[in-house]
Amino acid sequence: MTAEKFDVDRDLAFSDIQFADVARFFTAKNIPPHCEMCRSEDWNTHDSEDGTIPVIAYVRKDGQFDVIGASSIYMMSCDNCGNTRIFNRHKISEWLNFNKEVISENG
Ligand SMILES: [Zn+2]
Structure with missing residues (x-):
């Protein structure tokens, strides 16, 4: 993956x-x-107001965490039973990029 592609993917993913x-x-x-x-x-979402988001981190065979390659997710839990949905955050962001809501905020 090139650095440029990584930046685009990272922007979407985060x-x-x-x-x-x-x-x-x-x-x-x-x-x-x-x-x-x-x-x-x-539903309760797991994004924090301070800007942190959940990720799925990978652990190398040597036991080290690999945060750079972590997948960012959009996670939501049912407020009644706790059932949890996990979505690929990049997938939602990509869709939103092409399907922006039409709002006339400033005329
Ligand atoms: Zn439920």
């Missing part, structure tokens, strides 16, 4: 994602908005 946009993504991809286990629609 971009901010709002839950309202995830809801649009679900609609477009025919993903049910309710929990598969209990049918609740109350």
